Amino acid sequence: MKKYFKDVSAIIWKDILSEFRTREMFSSMFLLAVLILIIFTFSIDLSKVKSLDVAPGILWVSFVFAGTIGLNRSFLNEQENDCLLGMMVTPMDRSAIYVGKMIGNFIFMTIMEIFLIPVFVVFFNLSFQYIIEICLITFMGTLGFVALGTLMSAMSASFKTREIMLPILLYPLIVPVVIASVKATGALLHGRSLESVMTWLKLLMVFDIIFLIASFIIFEYIIEE
Amino acid sequence: MENKWAIETENLKRSFGHIDALNGINLKVPYGDFLTIFGPNGAGKTTLIKILSNLIYPSSGKAIIHGDDLSKSGDAIRSKIGLISHNTFSYNNLTPYENLKFYGKLHGLPNLENRIEELLKEVDLFQRSQDPVRTFSRGMQQRLAIARAMLNNPSIIFLDEPYTGLDQHATKILTGILKKLHTTQNTIIMTTHNLKQGLEVSDEVIIMASGKIVFQKPALEIILDEFEQIYFDCVEKQK
Numbered sequence: 001m002k003k004y005f006k007d008v009s010a011i012i013w014k015d016i017l018s019e020f021r022t023r024e025m026f027s028s029m030f031l032l033a034v035l036i037l038i039i040f041t042f043s044i045d046l047s048k049v050k051s052l053d054v055a056p057g058i059l060w061v062s063f064v065f066a067g068t069i070g071l072n073r074s075f076l077n078e079q080e081n082d083c084l085l086g087m088m089v090t091p092m093d094r095s096a097i098y099v100g101k102m103i104g105n106f107i108f109m110t111i112m113e114i115f116l117i118p119v120f121v122v123f124f125n126l127s128f129q130y131i132i133e134i135c136l137i138t139f140m141g142t143l144g145f146v147a148l149g150t151l152m153s154a155m156s157a158s159f160k161t162r163e164i165m166l167p168i169l170l171y172p173l174i175v176p177v178v179i180a181s182v183k184a185t186g187a188l189l190h191g192r193s194l195e196s197v198m199t200w201l202k203l204l205m206v207f208d209i210i211f212l213i214a215s216f217i218i219f220e221y222i223i224e225e
Numbered sequence: 226m227e228n229k230w231a232i233e234t235e236n237l238k239r240s241f242g243h244i245d246a247l248n249g250i251n252l253k254v255p256y257g258d259f260l261t262i263f264g265p266n267g268a269g270k271t272t273l274i275k276i277l278s279n280l281i282y283p284s285s286g287k288a289i290i291h292g293d294d295l296s297k298s299g300d301a302i303r304s305k306i307g308l309i310s311h312n313t314f315s316y317n318n319l320t321p322y323e324n325l326k327f328y329g330k331l332h333g334l335p336n337l338e339n340r341i342e343e344l345l346k347e348v349d350l351f352q353r354s355q356d357p358v359r360t361f362s363r364g365m366q367q368r369l370a371i372a373r374a375m376l377n378n379p380s381i382i383f384l385d386e387p388y389t390g391l392d393q394h395a396t397k398i399l400t401g402i403l404k405k406l407h408t409t410q411n412t413i414i415m416t417t418h419n420l421k422q423g424l425e426v427s428d429e430v431i432i433m434a435s436g437k438i439v440f441q442k443p444a445l446e447i448i449l450d451e452f453e454q455i456y457f458d459c460v461e462k463q464k
Contacts, residue, residue: 093300
């Protein structure tokens with residue numbers, strides 16, 4: 001078990017170091033997310049529509065689209081010079097590759113979200129009143145997204161049309177997580193309590209657990225084939 | 226009684242959809258032998274190396290490495306293997322030191338710093354150990370790949386077309402390293418298209434075509450000029 005955690009941390013260390021050198025993934029994720037917020041802010045007439053009604057959907061659209069860029073890059077780095085095979089030929093449990101990559105993706109996406117949420121609050125003129133509750137929902141929604149997204153990224157990495165394949169594979173399956181996250185975020189922004197969104201939180205939790213366990217089990221078969 | 230064979234395969238088959246990449250490979254490689262596999266593109270050489278390296282599973286058949294069944298003791302076998310391919314398995318944004326440290330951690334090796342320094346000196350990359358790999362020439366990247374494959378002191382080394390894309394200087398260095406590795410009792414299996422280089426370093430040669438072994442002989446009994454004709458005859462027969 002100790003070796004397993006060492007393998008996972010080695011993969012996370014390698015991904016963070018590699019990203020720190022180029023900042024390619026983070027900068028493109030953040031830029032796209034901000035652009036989406038700007039486009040929606042200017043395209044919606046806020047005198048006719050309440051910002052609280054549209055803001056949660058826009059926030060999660062920007063998270064999902066920006067997150068997809070990160071997921072696409074995630075296994076692209078492993079395809080370069082066949083590094084994935086390099087890992088697979090070491091005596092490690094191959095599920096550690098999934099866990100390491102998934103945690104790495106989660107860290108990158110969380111950093112992007114930490115920078116994006118204040119921009120979102122300013123653009124839509126919202127209050128920071130429920131920021132802790134919204135962070136909790138963001139955490140759970142992001143976990144479900146990267147749990148499944150990392151698996152789909154590994155699946156689509158070997159396709160020549162990987163940039164197209166990833167959204168096609170991922171978006172239909174991630175719909176329940178996005179809906180639950182949008183609904184829960186919206187309810188909190190409307191001033192409802194955390195107890196009132198428990199149904200959505202439970203749904204998020206169930207999907208997070210399903211995606212994590214299923215991806216953990218399936219991953220080894222996917223990279224071997 | 227200890228097993229005489231470092232690698233033993235029994236009717237090894239592998240299909241990709243309706244294509245039979247390997248069609249019943251029976252192979253016995255003694256400990257310390259250097260075996261070179263020749264064959265045209267699509268002969269099944271890389272598929273065989275991938276199965277023996279535990280990267281993919283065979284559709285049927287059996288592979289025994291150092292007395293262990295590959296299907297049951299994958300982790301243990303992988304700790305004894307070094308794989309060098311025409312792809313280097315190196316991360317371009319990391320330095321050689323960081324690349325070796327990463328793979329060393331995955332191998333669970335102790336005293337990594339000393340081992341990395343020793344290997345980088347051996348492949349003549351120590352002076353560039355803190356430069357990103359993306360600034361390296363193809364030959365330098367391949368030398369780093371050799372260092373990576375040697376990290377765990379493997380007793381079995383697989384080389385899948387290691388000479389691809391190398392210039393004369395890098396080719397000479399690689400041949401020198403292979404000869405050195407051969408003297409340290411490692412079992413080596415190499416695939417290549419270069420008949421001269423393959424014959425120069427190996428004890429035994431095999432020609433594969435259409436997923437089968439169609440020729441096998443000790444390298445010492447082969448003359449290069451004749452071997453070229455044998456190679457083309459074997460390949461033509463299988464078409």
